[in-house]
Amino acid sequence: MHLFAPTDAPAAPAQRDRADIPAPFKWNLTHIFADWQAWQAGYEELDAKIGEFAALQGTLVGGSPAAGRSHGPSHLLAALKLRDDIGQLEYKVAYFASLWYDQDQRDNQINAKQQQVQILFAKDAQASAWFGPELLTVPLEQVRAWMAESPELAVYRFALEELYRQQEHVLDDKGEQLLSLASRFENTPNDAYSALSTADAQFPTVRLSDGAAVTLTYGQYRAILSTNRNQEDRAAAFLAFHRLYEANVNTYASLYNGVMQRDWFVAQARGYRSTLDMALHGNNIPPAVVENLIETTKQGVEPLRRYHRLRKRVLGLSSYHVYDTTIPLVDFDRTYPYEDVLEWLPASVAPLGADYQRQVRASLAGEWIDVYENPGKRSGAYSAPVYGVHPYMLLNYNDTLDAVFTLAHEMGHSMHTLLSHQHQPFVYAGYTIFVAEVASTLNEALFLDFMLSRTTDQRERIVLLQHLIDGIAATFYTQVMFADYELQAHRLVEEGQPVTAAGLGEIYFSLLKAYHGDSLDYDEASRATWSRIPHFFSTPYYVYQYATCFASSAQLIKQLTIGSDADRSAAIERYLTLLKAGGNDHPMTLLQRAGVDLSRPETVRAVVDQLDLLVSRLEREIEAIS
Numbered sequence: 342m343h344l345f346a347p348t349d350a351p352a353a354p355a356q357r358d359r360a361d362i363p364a365p366f367k368w369n370l371t372h373i374f375a376d377w378q379a380w381q382a383g384y385e386e387l388d389a390k391i392g393e394f395a396a397l398q399g400t401l402v403g404g405s406p407a408a409g410r411s412h413g414p415s416h417l418l419a420a421l422k423l424r425d426d427i428g429q430l431e432y433k434v435a436y437f438a439s440l441w442y443d444q445d446q447r448d449n450q451i452n453a454k455q456q457q458v459q460i461l462f463a464k465d466a467q468a469s470a471w472f473g474p475e476l477l478t479v480p481l482e483q484v485r486a487w488m489a490e491s492p493e494l495a496v497y498r499f500a501l502e503e504l505y506r507q508q509e510h511v512l513d514d515k516g517e518q519l520l521s522l523a524s525r526f527e528n529t530p531n532d533a534y535s536a537l538s539t540a541d542a543q544f545p546t547v548r549l550s551d552g553a554a555v556t557l558t559y560g561q562y563r564a565i566l567s568t569n570r571n572q573e574d575r576a577a578a579f580l581a582f583h584r585l586y587e588a589n590v591n592t593y594a595s596l597y598n599g600v601m602q603r604d605w606f607v608a609q610a611r612g613y614r615s616t617l618d619m620a621l622h623g624n625n626i627p628p629a630v631v632e633n634l635i636e637t638t639k640q641g642v643e644p645l646r647r648y649h650r651l652r653k654r655v656l657g658l659s660s661y662h663v664y665d666t667t668i669p670l671v672d673f674d675r676t677y678p679y680e681d682v683l684e685w686l687p688a689s690v691a692p693l694g695a696d697y698q699r700q701v702r703a704s705l706a707g708e709w710i711d712v713y714e715n716p717g718k719r720s721g722a723y724s725a726p727v728y729g730v731h732p733y734m735l736l737n738y739n740d741t742l743d744a745v746f747t748l749a750h751e752m753g754h755s756m757h758t759l760l761s762h763q764h765q766p767f768v769y770a771g772y773t774i775f776v777a778e779v780a781s782t783l784n785e786a787l788f789l790d791f792m793l794s795r796t797t798d799q800r801e802r803i804v805l806l807q808h809l810i811d812g813i814a815a816t817f818y819t820q821v822m823f824a825d826y827e828l829q830a831h832r833l834v835e836e837g838q839p840v841t842a843a844g845l846g847e848i849y850f851s852l853l854k855a856y857h858g859d860s861l862d863y864d865e866a867s868r869a870t871w872s873r874i875p876h877f878f879s880t881p882y883y884v885y886q887y888a889t890c891f892a893s894s895a896q897l898i899k900q901l902t903i904g905s906d907a908d909r910s911a912a913i914e915r916y917l918t919l920l921k922a923g924g925n926d927h928p929m930t931l932l933q934r935a936g937v938d939l940s941r942p943e944t945v946r947a948v949v950d951q952l953d954l955l956v957s958r959l960e961r962e963i964e965a966i967s
């Protein structure tokens with residue numbers, strides 16, 4: 342999903358009844374189960390296997406030491422294989438219900454089946470809770486000796502060693518019990534945040550210059566900022582929307598303090614040096630990656646400022662504010678029928694080689710994609726990795742340029758899934774978010790290159806360049822600024838400083854200025870912007886990954902498209918190896934093998950250089966039409 346990417350104006354949806362949409366434009370869920378009866382049989386099989394797994398408790402370490410030595414590896418292997426069987430079946434059972442539900446969320450019967458799945462998953466979590474603690478009573482050296490004896494067990498080496506690595510910060514029984522008791526209120530600040538910012542929010546109404554009164558939900562707010570050509574309307578929407586947050590800003594500060602105090606409490610209890618260290622430990626990312634990302638980006642803000650100065654000039658504004666940063670530079674109302682995209686998308690991935698291209702074609706033709714909107718269908722877009730079947734994609738394709746890029750994006754995820762599932766054993770078939778958005782961003786970038794090279798329409802070229810530049814501004818610069826904010830705010834807590842609404846507002850406001858300099862006119866209301874970013878409350882230290890993925894994909898694109906034939910085919914090979922690797926190693930290691938080192942300033946600077954070139958190109962294009 343494009344979490345922060347600017348959106349085009351949603352076209353008026355011409356919704357058809359699902360039954361009237363021809364089969365090639367709908368996903369075919371019979372590839373998972375023939376019907377609900379077959380699903381029910383799968384569900385029962387899963388239930389039985391979960392019971393079998395629970396019964397294995399005690400088998401890893403049971404018996405005398407001598408017996409342990411001889412039976413240990415076979416028992417461990419049996420448990421791991423059963424775990425894999427359960428996991429594979431879970432994919433099918435869960436996705437059949439959830440994909441079916443997303444076709445039409447008004448269907449209560451399917452909703453009930455989904456809940457049935459949730460209940461079974463909870464049962465599985467309980468039935469398998471013994472495994473980690475029991476295994477960890479066996480010394481790692483012993484497990485390594487078992488793996489040396491058994492090639493089948495050695496397949497699980499990375500997964501098993503990860504369990505031991507994660508163990509470094511696990512406490513004794515008493516400590517863990519205390520932490521698990523405390524975990525019951527861990528989610529309270531974020532739950533309260535959700536309630537305050539959505540369920541209990543009294544969305545304001547603004548009157549626009551054409552006389553229309555609009556209730557500012559988040560969707561409406563974004564639509565005004567990205568489509569309304571009247572600056573006063575955008576300003577009114579911005580101020581009214583921020584007033585909603587300003588009205589409760591002390592409460593938001595208190596909730597955010599709750600989030601950060603929790604993070605610091607757990608970090609100290611588990612023996613981490615900082616909250617950042619704790620957040621990065623799971624994926625084994627060195628904190629220097631985040632520090633390098635922030636430092637290098639801060640030194641590379643000039644192209645971003647140049648872009649905003651250009652926008653101010655082109656839009657003919659005498660002052661230029663945050664609420665002027667997403668409106669399109671030119672009017673453009675071309676539509677992109679899905680049939681055209683079916684030809685373009687495979688053509689755009691030619692730089693990735695014939696086999697990748699063939700698989701993209703196959704996935705477009707295979708009834709894997711639910712293309713159009715219909716009443717009751719889930720909004721947005723996603724790629725669902727159904728192990729043992731194939732990825733499915735949900736779209737709400739509405740012929741806009743944004744919809745085209747969404748398809749290119751989701752296709753990137755699907756190809757990653759496909760290649761990973763083809764080449765990895767089940768245990769490594771999944772991949773982390775740290776690499777996931779590389780595949781999707783790279784596909785989008787290739788698609789944009791393709792569109793830029795084929796268009797003869799100057800306005801379309803400007804729209805495409807703006808799309809690319811806005812993507813860099815939103816997915817890279819804004820996310821780095823957010824990461825910078827999270828780090829500074831958490832450091833207040835770690836250093837025992839007070840956390841107040843004024844203090845948090847000042848951090849955010851200073852950062853906005855540090856990144857945008859004199860290219861923006863500032864509004865005091867921006868001091869409250871931090872309080873409307875849900876990721877800060879729900880998933881601290883998450884957003885920097887959008888920026889690292891973006892930088893990685895920029896670096897890869899460079900390697901894939903520049904240099905000799907031999908260099909490029911080596912780069913294709915490295916990139917495909919990354920996609921085929923799934924989650925079989927730490928994400929930094931996987932990226933390094935693909936030729937991307939995120940701890941180096943050059944990697945981050947590649948995005949800055951790319952933006953610099955794009956802004957120059959946009960300047961030339963605009964000059965040419967004016």
Ligand SMILES: [Zn+2]
Pocket residue numbers: 342343750754778781
């Ligand atoms: Zn994505």
